[in-house]
Amino acid sequence: MPPGLEATEAVLRLEGIRKAYNAGRPNEVEVLHGIDFIMQRGEFCALMGPSGSGKSTLLNLIGLLDRPSAGRLAIGGRDTTGLDDRELTRIRGHQIGFVFQYHHLLPAFTAEENVMMPMLLDRGHPDARMRARAATLLENMQLSDWKDNLATNLSGGQQQRVAVARALAMNPPLLLADEPTGNLDSVAAQVVFDLMRRVNREQGTTVLVVTHNLGLARQCDRIVEIVDGVLTGDERLTLHNEPRGSRISSPLQ
Amino acid sequence: MFDWLPFEWIAASRFLREGRMQTAAIVLGVSIGVGVIVFMSALLTGMQKNFINRVLSAQAHVVLLPSEEIARPLRDADGVAEAAVVQKPYQRLRSIDQWQKIEQQVAAMPQVKVVSPMASGPALAVRGDAVRSINLAGIEPAKYFRIVPLDEKIISGRALLGTEDILIGSELANDLGVKVGDKLRITPSSGEGLALKVGGIFDLGNKGANQRNTFVALHTAQSLLRLTGGASSIDVSVHDVYAAEEVASAIRAVADIGADSWIRTNAQFFAAVNAQILANVAIRFFVGLSAAFGVAAVLVVSVVQKSKEIGILRAMGASRGQIMRVFLVEGAAYGLAGSILGSGLGAAALLVWQQYVRNADGTPLIPIELDPQLFLLAAFIATLTGLAAAVAPALRGARLDPVVAIRG
Ligand SMILES: Nc1ncnc2c1ncn2[C@@H]1O[C@H](COP(=O)(O)OP(=O)(O)OP(=O)(O)O)[C@@H](O)[C@H]1O
Numbered sequence: 172m173p174p175g176l177e178a179t180e181a182v183l184r185l186e187g188i189r190k191a192y193n194a195g196r197p198n199e200v201e202v203l204h205g206i207d208f209i210m211q212r213g214e215f216c217a218l219m220g221p222s223g224s225g226k227s228t229l230l231n232l233i234g235l236l237d238r239p240s241a242g243r244l245a246i247g248g249r250d251t252t253g254l255d256d257r258e259l260t261r262i263r264g265h266q267i268g269f270v271f272q273y274h275h276l277l278p279a280f281t282a283e284e285n286v287m288m289p290m291l292l293d294r295g296h297p298d299a300r301m302r303a304r305a306a307t308l309l310e311n312m313q314l315s316d317w318k319d320n321l322a323t324n325l326s327g328g329q330q331q332r333v334a335v336a337r338a339l340a341m342n343p344p345l346l347l348a349d350e351p352t353g354n355l356d357s358v359a360a361q362v363v364f365d366l367m368r369r370v371n372r373e374q375g376t377t378v379l380v381v382t383h384n385l386g387l388a389r390q391c392d393r394i395v396e397i398v399d400g401v402l403t404g405d406e407r408l409t410l411h412n413e414p415r416g417s418r419i420s421s422p423l424q
Numbered sequence: 425m426f427d428w429l430p431f432e433w434i435a436a437s438r439f440l441r442e443g444r445m446q447t448a449a450i451v452l453g454v455s456i457g458v459g460v461i462v463f464m465s466a467l468l469t470g471m472q473k474n475f476i477n478r479v480l481s482a483q484a485h486v487v488l489l490p491s492e493e494i495a496r497p498l499r500d501a502d503g504v505a506e507a508a509v510v511q512k513p514y515q516r517l518r519s520i521d522q523w524q525k526i527e528q529q530v531a532a533m534p535q536v537k538v539v540s541p542m543a544s545g546p547a548l549a550v551r552g553d554a555v556r557s558i559n560l561a562g563i564e565p566a567k568y569f570r571i572v573p574l575d576e577k578i579i580s581g582r583a584l585l586g587t588e589d590i591l592i593g594s595e596l597a598n599d600l601g602v603k604v605g606d607k608l609r610i611t612p613s614s615g616e617g618l619a620l621k622v623g624g625i626f627d628l629g630n631k632g633a634n635q636r637n638t639f640v641a642l643h644t645a646q647s648l649l650r651l652t653g654g655a656s657s658i659d660v661s662v663h664d665v666y667a668a669e670e671v672a673s674a675i676r677a678v679a680d681i682g683a684d685s686w687i688r689t690n691a692q693f694f695a696a697v698n699a700q701i702l703a704n705v706a707i708r709f710f711v712g713l714s715a716a717f718g719v720a721a722v723l724v725v726s727v728v729q730k731s732k733e734i735g736i737l738r739a740m741g742a743s744r745g746q747i748m749r750v751f752l753v754e755g756a757a758y759g760l761a762g763s764i765l766g767s768g769l770g771a772a773a774l775l776v777w778q779q780y781v782r783n784a785d786g787t788p789l790i791p792i793e794l795d796p797q798l799f800l801l802a803a804f805i806a807t808l809t810g811l812a813a814a815v816a817p818a819l820r821g822a823r824l825d826p827v828v829a830i831r832g
């Protein structure tokens with residue numbers, strides 16, 4: 172490691188990450204074949220790749236929802252190898268925000284309650300502070316008028332904005348989004364993307380977003396490409412070649 | 425949202441509301457089980473209490489009798505029995521040795537409430553051509569009435585016993601055609617008879633007892649039965665009726681006397697009650713078990729239905745313990761709600777039963793009291809059962825792989 176790098180510890184560090192499904196069984200299949208990947212604080216990175224290349228698998232590993240078959244994974248400088256379920260759950264709750272493709276809101280709860288949920292899980296009881304934070308987040312997402320609606324009564328774009336607000340509830344240093352705009356039309360997609368970009372700029376939140384949308388990817392700081400479980404490209408974009416609000420969609424989609 | 429509610433309760437109540445058909449069905453199922461248990465328990469307790477009341481209103485808790493004369497086989501010097509057949513000696517009507525001393529001794533025991541000596545024996549009641557065999561009991565009214573409240577069962581006349589008075593049952597009065605104030609000749613099995621005046625007629629609620637039982641003053645019976653100054657038995661009432669047998673053995677230990685408790689004399693009844701209790705316990709157990717399996721089945725399905733939500737919650741930082749407790753709360757809620765509804769059902773069934781199942785005279789066959797303790801107990805046990813039934817499904821939910829849950 173070059174001297175001086177220890178001082179600014181990476182938000183995310185992957186070394187030789189492998190993942191095999193059905194390990195030990197005849198249908199064992201290795202999906203990730205040794206991934207090395209580092210993200211610095213404040214980066215906004217797109218992860219692209221063809222369907223089945225292992226993007227979701229990788230994101231689930233980084234989100235500590237699953238464990239790698241081999242390799243080391245450190246979050247905020249802390250090696251997660253060998254941590255038990257309780258500690259992983261704690262890191263997940265405090266350090267990581269998750270946005271899924273199919274918005275995945277809790278249908279039995281209102282928009283506001285969905286946003287409060289990570290805080291409620293952390294603190295046990297609802298309180299006024301949580302409610303205030305949820306209100307602020309929903310306001311930022313332009314959803315104040317919808318906060319008392321059940322999640323299922325919202326449009327797809329609204330639901331995904333609630334999901335982003337929810338992922339930010341604990342003010343996590345790392346936001347993971349697995350095709351957050353995959354189900355949205357291009358206008359709604361741009362809105363959600365812009366909201367994430369704003370959080371990244373204003374809070375310094377590190378963002379890793381899986382997307383098939385090249386137009387959106389071009390608005391990121393960095394594009395990483397994965398093909399068949401191997402990282403094949405890592406491009407840093409210093410300037411935005413595309414105008415903001417681009418509606419060009421990727422040929423991959 | 426109520427701020428004092430923890431996450432687990434909030435989530436459980438939302439999930440329950442979301443699956444309201446399932447919730448309604450299983451709560452109804454549990455409540456039917458609880459209703460059956462409440463109904464049966466109250467009925468059984470009522471029956472027992474009813475019987476015990478009846479028995480104890482006409483009988484002392486412990487009766488002291490002269491110790492039996494014991495027959496021993498005749499043996500020669502080497503211990504060889506000469507006469508193999510041993511016959512029980514004829515039990516004469518005799519007095520308890522030093523009964524006044526024993527009465528004092530027993531009355532001094534802390535478990536004992538009232539002690540009442542009695543001189544009783546067989547006799548004939550004669551009026552004109554009509555003759556009836558009776559049991560003549562000589563009592564000290566002040567003591568005896570505190571054991572058997574005969575004075576409350578007088579239907580005509582008064583419960584006063586002078587030297588020449590006799591109290592008889594309604595059946596005997598009918599058979600002999602006598603009224604209060606009429607004379608009746610009482611003749612013991614051997615010896616002179618005596619003419620006594622009917623001072624009162626009682627109804628003990630039992631035909632046989634109303635036919636055979638008669639009461640006179642203690643000294644009147646003593647002279648008629650030739651038990652001068654004696655007592656053929658001593659009635660004892662105790663504070664704790666269920667400890668009567670222990671009191672009886674305590675008395676046997678301190679005095680050379682026979683002591684029979686009502687528990688021993690009604691052994692058959694208690695055997696029947698015990699068999700009934702056993703059957704009732706078994707039925708309660710299996711009803712409870714089937715309710716528990718119902719709760720478990722519903723929760724297993726609910727865990728599968730909610731697996732996506734479980735995965736989302738886990739991704740947001742929910743611990744296994746939190747997920748597990750959500751389903752435990754659901755199980756306990758099924759039990760508690762079922763027991764509340766079930767107690768209502770059971771109580772309603774008891775009221776209906778009491779309304780329609782009645783004696784010939786219109787009084788309830790078995791007076792049932794709705795004991796609030798029974799309902800509290802039912803609620804407690806049902807909640808615990810629901811909780812226990814939820815353990816396996818809750819564990820399953822907690823161990824769900826969040827990745828699989830979210831993708832599925
Ligand atoms: N639980 C699993 N068991 C077995 N194989 C799996 C499992 N999950 C994913 N796979 C396989 O791993 C490979 C990578 O899957 P993954 O979902 O990570 O791809 P992806 O890049 O996210 O694709 P997409 O763009 O379609 O979402 C695929 O071939 C998939 O079939």
Ligand SMILES: [Mg+2]
Pocket residue numbers: 226227228349
């Ligand atoms: Mg995917």
